[in-house]
């Protein structure tokens with residue numbers, strides 16, 4: 001009896017001590033926040049802030065100049081929102097990883113409406129982690145292994161068609177078509193051509209609206225996009241109906257979404273499935289196409305590097321009986337130079353220059369206050385181009401990746417709970433495309449001054465106009 005009383009007293013004292021410590025630490029955090037000052041920087045004009053300055057020049061120059069002037073953390077006001085920009089690896093990690101719960105993903109409502117509110121990008125917590133697990137497992141190395149041959153077939157037929165008629169083509173535009181088809185493959189497996197065509201047609205209209213002024217006026221790009229978005233739901237509904245009729249259990253992304261049940265046995269609604277399918281297609285297409293366009297440009301600009309990549313790929317080509325045997329997953333894991341070229345291209349081009357979050361409470365970071373409701377932008381590109389982490393950052397040097405970059409300094413695919421689940425697929429399609437391009441084809445870039453254009457991600461001017469043709473001489477000829 002006495003023992004029980006002593007135990008209860010000890011538990012009670014422990015409880016009091018924990019509560020006291022919690023109270024003190026909360027008070028301390030609150031005091032720190034009260035003491036903290038806003039980061040340096042200028043907020044520009046009332047309402048419009050510095051939006052005009054941002055859009056009247058290359059956004060990357062805008063951010064780089066700000067960083068030079070104010071340091072790694074600075075404030076500004078763009079697109080109607082006060083923002084804090086973060087240009088250090090530690091700050092990016094603070095927002096995206098260690099204190100991610102204090103910052104929520106944020107997108108303009110008009111864009112969220114077009115993709116669909118239930119897409120995983122817009123969520124945090126349980127719903128997000130369930131959908132993320134489903135997406136990640138559909139794009140895991142185990143799942144990708146199974147589609148190497150299908151991606152290879154797509155690569156070969158794309159290159160064959162680009163190289164016909166000796167025409168100058170917009171490389172980015174064709175790579176967009178290619179990455180869309182790879183996205184379709186990852187989501188649906190083999191899909192009927194009529195559905196592919198319908199999805200592509202309506203998706204292109206949605207995309208045009210995504211980058212236009214949001215208004216519900218009939219005839220505008222945004223209005224048409226909303227109509228096309230509803231049509232996409234109908235097409236997906238038909239595809240799902242057909243699958244259910246066939247009663248086959250597919251292991252692709254759509255199959256995983258359809259078969260999902262949470263702990264309470266709840267399944268996903270058709271609307272939730274549609275939003276996530278469109279969301280993944282959206283995330284997969286322009287990103288991969290922009291990155292691939294840059295890779296082709298960097299390789300073309302450095303013929304010595306191209307020869308070295310060719311030599312690496314030629315060895316694999318020869319071991320596959322002059323391309324008569326298909327590429328294997330293991331071979332794609334064994335293309336070290338080509339892989340480093342991809343990593344360096346992603347660093348140099350930093351196509352996702354930054355991302356957005358919003359502070360859900362007042363947060364103190366490094367003595368500065370980030371106010372609740374302010375947008376927070378980790379600047380990936382500034383970090384990738386900081387000479388402290390990447391020597392001579394403007395120079396394309398694939399060999400720098402012989403050594404792993406310092407932690408949190410290399411984030412082409414983001415970091416933390418929302419980091420890109422499609423990164424392995426993106427790299428796989430790049431490796432396979434490079435393999436066939438350099439072993440069987442040649443290309444020539446036509447009329448490129450090396451300028452950058454935004455589409456919305458940075459791409460070489462005019463989509464890198466190029467001419468492709470088939471190598472006639474056998475690679476093993478002397």
Ligand code: HEM
Nearest residue numbers: 120121283284287288291352355412413414418420422426
């Ligand atoms: C070179 C190609 C790609 C790049 C550079 C890229 C980059 C990124 C980045 C930086 C993020 C994180 C954004 C943030 O934290 O706000 C992200 C998220 C995402 N990416 Fe990618 N991505 C690429 C290709 C792909 C592909 C091929 C897919 C799918 C097949 C994909 C699907 C997604 C999805 C679904 C998300 C949202 C994840 C979440 O919110 O949990 N991406 N991507």
